[in-house]
Amino acid sequence: MIIxxxxxxxxxxxxxxxxxxxxxxxxxxxxxxxVAPLLLYPVMIFILRRVDQSEARRLDEAIYEYxxxxxxxxxxxxxxxxxxxxxxxxxxxxxxxxxxxxxxGLDAEAMLQEGQxxxxxxxxxxxxxxxIRAEEDVDSADSQGGGSSxxxxxxxxxxxxxxxxxxxxYRAQSDFSRTAADRLRERLVEVRGLMRDSVYRAGGFPVEPxxxxxxxxxxxxxxxxxxxxxxxxxxTPFLLLLMLTGGSxxxxxxxxxxxxxxxxxxxxxxxxxxTEIVSAKQLAIxxxxxxxxxxxxxxxxxxxxxxxxxxxxxxxxxxxLLDLVLLLVLFLPLTVLISNALLLLSGYAKSxxxxxxxxxxxxxxxxxxxxxxxxxxxxxxxxxxxxxxxGISVAVREIMLGEYDWIFLVLAQxxxxxxxxxxxxxxxxxxxxxxxxxxxxxxxxxxxxxPALFPRHVLRWxxxxxxxxxLISLWFGQELGLRxxxxxxxxxxxxxxxxxxxRHYRLDVREAFALRxxxxxxWLAVVIGAPAGYVLGIGLAGLVxxxxxxxxxxxxxxxxxxxxxxxxxxxxxxxxxxxxxxxLEELAxxxxxxxxxxxxxxxxxxxLVVGAIFGIFHVSLFRLIPTAxxxxxxxxxxxxxxxxxxxxxxHAASNAIALVPAYLGWVSEDxxxxxxxxxxxxxxLAVTFWILWLxxxxxxxxxxxxxxxxxx
Amino acid sequence: xxLSTVHVQDLRKTFWDESRGEIRAVDGLDFDCRPGEIxxxxxxxxxxxxxxxxxxxxxxxxxGGQAYLNGHEVTAExxxxxxxxxxxxxxxxxxxxxxxxxxxxxxxxxxxxxxxxVAERVxxxxxxxxxxxxxxARVEKLSSGMKQKVSIARTVVHDPPILIFDEPTVGLDVxxxxxxQRVIRELRDEGKCIIFSTHIMSEAExxxxxxxxIHRGRLLALGTLDEHRERTGQHYLEDIxxxxxxxxxxxxxxxxxxxxxxELEAGP
Numbered sequence: 001m002i003i004x005x006x007x008x009x010x011x012x013x014x015x016x017x018x019x020x021x022x023x024x025x026x027x028x029x030x031x032x033x034x035v036a037p038l039l040l041y042p043v044m045i046f047i048l049r050r051v052d053q054s055e056a057r058r059l060d061e062a063i064y065e066y067x068x069x070x071x072x073x074x075x076x077x078x079x080x081x082x083x084x085x086x087x088x089x090x091x092x093x094x095x096x097x098x099x100x101x102x103x104x105g106l107d108a109e110a111m112l113q114e115g116q117x118x119x120x121x122x123x124x125x126x127x128x129x130x131x132i133r134a135e136e137d138v139d140s141a142d143s144q145g146g147g148s149s150x151x152x153x154x155x156x157x158x159x160x161x162x163x164x165x166x167x168x169x170y171r172a173q174s175d176f177s178r179t180a181a182d183r184l185r186e187r188l189v190e191v192r193g194l195m196r197d198s199v200y201r202a203g204g205f206p207v208e209p210x211x212x213x214x215x216x217x218x219x220x221x222x223x224x225x226x227x228x229x230x231x232x233x234x235x236t237p238f239l240l241l242l243m244l245t246g247g248s249x250x251x252x253x254x255x256x257x258x259x260x261x262x263x264x265x266x267x268x269x270x271x272x273x274x275t276e277i278v279s280a281k282q283l284a285i286x287x288x289x290x291x292x293x294x295x296x297x298x299x300x301x302x303x304x305x306x307x308x309x310x311x312x313x314x315x316x317x318x319x320x321l322l323d324l325v326l327l328l329v330l331f332l333p334l335t336v337l338i339s340n341a342l343l344l345l346s347g348y349a350k351s352x353x354x355x356x357x358x359x360x361x362x363x364x365x366x367x368x369x370x371x372x373x374x375x376x377x378x379x380x381x382x383x384x385x386x387x388x389x390x391g392i393s394v395a396v397r398e399i400m401l402g403e404y405d406w407i408f409l410v411l412a413q414x415x416x417x418x419x420x421x422x423x424x425x426x427x428x429x430x431x432x433x434x435x436x437x438x439x440x441x442x443x444x445x446x447x448x449x450x451p452a453l454f455p456r457h458v459l460r461w462x463x464x465x466x467x468x469x470x471l472i473s474l475w476f477g478q479e480l481g482l483r484x485x486x487x488x489x490x491x492x493x494x495x496x497x498x499x500x501x502x503r504h505y506r507l508d509v510r511e512a513f514a515l516r517x518x519x520x521x522x523w524l525a526v527v528i529g530a531p532a533g534y535v536l537g538i539g540l541a542g543l544v545x546x547x548x549x550x551x552x553x554x555x556x557x558x559x560x561x562x563x564x565x566x567x568x569x570x571x572x573x574x575x576x577x578x579x580x581x582x583x584l585e586e587l588a589x590x591x592x593x594x595x596x597x598x599x600x601x602x603x604x605x606x607x608l609v610v611g612a613i614f615g616i617f618h619v620s621l622f623r624l625i626p627t628a629x630x631x632x633x634x635x636x637x638x639x640x641x642x643x644x645x646x647x648x649x650x651h652a653a654s655n656a657i658a659l660v661p662a663y664l665g666w667v668s669e670d671x672x673x674x675x676x677x678x679x680x681x682x683x684x685l686a687v688t689f690w691i692l693w694l695x696x697x698x699x700x701x702x703x704x705x706x707x708x709x710x711x712x
Numbered sequence: 713x714x715l716s717t718v719h720v721q722d723l724r725k726t727f728w729d730e731s732r733g734e735i736r737a738v739d740g741l742d743f744d745c746r747p748g749e750i751x752x753x754x755x756x757x758x759x760x761x762x763x764x765x766x767x768x769x770x771x772x773x774x775x776g777g778q779a780y781l782n783g784h785e786v787t788a789e790x791x792x793x794x795x796x797x798x799x800x801x802x803x804x805x806x807x808x809x810x811x812x813x814x815x816x817x818x819x820x821x822x823x824x825x826x827x828x829x830v831a832e833r834v835x836x837x838x839x840x841x842x843x844x845x846x847x848x849a850r851v852e853k854l855s856s857g858m859k860q861k862v863s864i865a866r867t868v869v870h871d872p873p874i875l876i877f878d879e880p881t882v883g884l885d886v887x888x889x890x891x892x893q894r895v896i897r898e899l900r901d902e903g904k905c906i907i908f909s910t911h912i913m914s915e916a917e918x919x920x921x922x923x924x925x926i927h928r929g930r931l932l933a934l935g936t937l938d939e940h941r942e943r944t945g946q947h948y949l950e951d952i953x954x955x956x957x958x959x960x961x962x963x964x965x966x967x968x969x970x971x972x973x974x975e976l977e978a979g980p
Contacts, residue, residue, distance in 0.1 A: 010821060010824075010827060011821065011822050011824060014818065014821040014822055015822060018807075018810070018814075018818050021810075021814075022807060022809045022810065025809040025850075026809060261805050261807075261808065262803050262804065262805030263804075263805050263806065263807055265771065265801070265803055265804050266799075266804040266805060266806070266866075267822075268771050269769045269770075269771060269794060269797075269799035269804065270794060270819060270822045270823050271791060271794045271795035271822060271823040271824050271870070272791075272822045272823075273791050
């Protein structure tokens with residue numbers, strides 16, 4: 001166990017102080033990792049502010065040009081004149097009024113597209129509006145196959161027939177066009193209100209229209225509570241980010257650096273115990289991580305004082321001494337967990353370069369649960385309190401709000417403390433293993449390269465694939481649409497990545513993809529197993545949703561809309577969301593990934609790792625566990641059958657079962673199934689694996705288990 | 713057990729390789745080393761020398777057998793063992809950003825040398841190894857010869873009774889190698905118990921009081937140079953070594969039909 005005070009304090013203190021001393025002498029690292037960001041922040045903030053101010057000024061000072069068309073142009077001109085008069089008479093509070101100029105011409109639509117005008121105002125009778133809409137609907141249906149898109153945004157004001165309609169057309173990609181439409185729309189809505197009131201009065205409305213009633217909202221939260229709510233959301237991820245990046249400066253050198261230099265063996269041959277060495281390195285990482293976090297926070301405070309950026313108006317945070325103590329107590333196990341995770345990473349990596357490759361996934365592994373506090377509807381009264389890091393994140397938010405429950409606070413603290421202790425133990429064990437030194441040596445795999453080296457590199461490849469996958473989803477997810485995503489993700493990343501790995505490491509295609517024949521009884525198992533596995537997946541998703549990550553209904557609906565679309569034929573959906581994932585995802589995950597892992601971990605480990613990676617690739621918190629479950633299940637099938645074909649069918653069938661009833665609208669409002677169905681599914685899955693076991697053809701070349709007492 | 717000695721009994725180390733299965737890197741070694749003696753382990757690359765010495769330094773755990781250093785067993789009392797020995801190998805580097813003097817102070821302290829005597833001890837070694845001129849310079853700025861001196865001083869800074877030198881002259885030029893041999897002889901004369909591994913025959917011939925020939929993790933022969941000569945009828949150590957190794961290889965070839973020499977390093 002790692003106990004700070006154990007052993008000879010002199011040795012521990014010497015180890016710790018020399019760690020710090022060596023780091024402080026690494027001037028380039030200190031300059032680049034600590035000083036440079038401190039100096040860059042104000043420059044960055046200053047430039048951003050200047051750009052922002054100048055952009056706002058340009059938008060305010062610009063003269064916006066519009067054109068007016070439509071069969072009710074005369075009426076439209078009168079309404080527009082009133083709106084422009086309002087704009088001139090009553091400039092907005094936070095910016096000067098916007099000037100508009102009439103540039104009505106012959107082909108206003110083309111002028112808008114070419115940027116000659118900023119906004120097109122169409123004044124239409126209701127009949128004309130209906131006719132145009134009908135034409136546009138036909139056009140849009142015709143253009144589906146070509147994938148063209150409407151460049152302009154459209155806003156409709158006053159569609160309440162039989163009144164006349166003013167339609168504003170603009171180009172959303174232009175700041176000027178968008179601003180023009182927004183401002184004009186605001187003024188037109190005001191004019192509509194005034195016109196409506198005058199109609200009411202003329203019609204003999206018995207009271208002033210404004211006296212009919214009004215709605216007033218009142219916020220009971222104090223500024224402190226509002227401030228606490230905002231700060232509470234960001235505090236844990238922010239501190240985590242600072243601690244991880246700061247602690248990493250120390251951690252990268254702590255073991256992987258020592259390995260690379262050759263000083264680790266020197267150190268391990270001294271009279272210092274492993275516990276003292278690990279503890280000193282841990283403390284050094286914590287101290288440096290905390291120091292970097294404190295420096296950055298002080299830096300931010302300094303910029304606040306200097307007025308380089310401002311907090312929101314009325315922003316206030318009020319914390320009692322007890323709250324501060326609680327926050328410190330909560331962050332303590334988190335810092336220990338971080339230092340151990342970094343040290344473990346450093347011990348696992350053979351060199352600086354390898355450490356840097358592994359650091360990004362670790363960063364995400366910490367940040368993902370820490371954003372738990374930001375999720376809508378998340379509070380500490382759920383199983384989230386038992387999830388390390390996530391529990392702390394939610395607890396911190398509740399303390400900042402001043403509303404917390406002691407029992408769950410303690411649970412959150414205990415869960416992260418246990419994780420920290422476990423990580424500490426693992427780190428010490430890692431430092432005691434012989435791999436620590438042997439990894440630094442050139443071994444047979446390094447010499448042979450190719451297939452011998454592939455197991456060691458496979459996770460790295462999938463790490464890179466995941467980053468590419470994530471970035472494409474974030475940057476181009478919307479634009480790509482369903483077909484584009486299938487092409488890029490399934491064909492480009494999964495199949496392309498698999499082929500690259502096979503070529504680079506000279507792997508046998510049949511072996512890497514597990515293209516082997518299976519016993520006919522396996523197909524019976526697949527027919528039983530796929531629906532049973534799917535039903536249990538639904539149950540698991542329900543449990544996750546109820547106890548771990550409550551997913552708002554609108555998120556689920558939005559997800560369903562994206563997946564199902566509303567204009568894609570069923571056969572295409574089955575092809576893109578069932579058959580292609582069934583084939584291509586299986587080739588990548590249960591094919592190449594599993595092939596690479598077979599020498600690294602045992603069968604259970606393979607299922608867990610393949611499942612976890614498959615889950616992570618679905619880039620969604622609420623889908624993580626159900627997809628990881630499916631991934632692990634399919635990995636087990638491949639290990640028992642030695643073949644990829646059954647899981648291709650299983651995966652495709654599972655997706656089709658999810659897809660087709662939803663597409664056809666057969667799904668009831670209440671997604672929960674009766675309890676007996678889950679029982680039957682468990683039984684069916686047991687029968688499936690019993691069949692698979694009876695006719696098993698185990699995956700070849702699995703890792704041999706070392707006899708007791710021998711370390712691999 | 714007599715103090716300040718090394719006693720190795722049936723020492724074994726088996727590695728597990730996922731594809732090759734069990735590899736016996738060290739297979740039942742027995743030897744002793746006394747104070748004031750240089751015991752040489754002579755073997756080809758991959759013979760098991762480094763694995764043996766790493767087990768004595770408690771960096772690797774033995775799979776079987778025992779090894780006592782200064783009366784402490786390597787598995788039972790690893791820290792006491794490490795305090796009793798100085799370990800030097802071509803792969804034990806120094807911290808580049810510490811000065812020569814700081815390096816010596818650091819290793820004296822972490823080896824639990826009495827805190828009030830560290831400064832005096834460091835001063836003595838600085839003088840003895842001629843480091844005084846560059847004692848304030850960072851190790852990264854030193855030439856390889858200077859680094860070698862600091863490394864040796866680092867190995868003996870806590871005045872251990874046992875010293876292990878694992879191929880210490882690998883990568884050194886002739887003059888530096890001779891200087892290293894001179895220092896090791898001096899240390900032997902001071903009564904240190906020294907275990908020295910090499911694959912350079914002339915070095916072993918010149919330096920070692922007793923020599924153990926190690927091959928495939930086993931000790932093929934053990935004795936003084938004269939005893940080896942007498943037993944094999946060969947004069948030069950190189951011929952003695954080849955004689956011992958070929959006898960084993962021939963036996964192996966006869967029993968299995970496979971002959972193998974010059975394998976890759978078996979263990980870490």
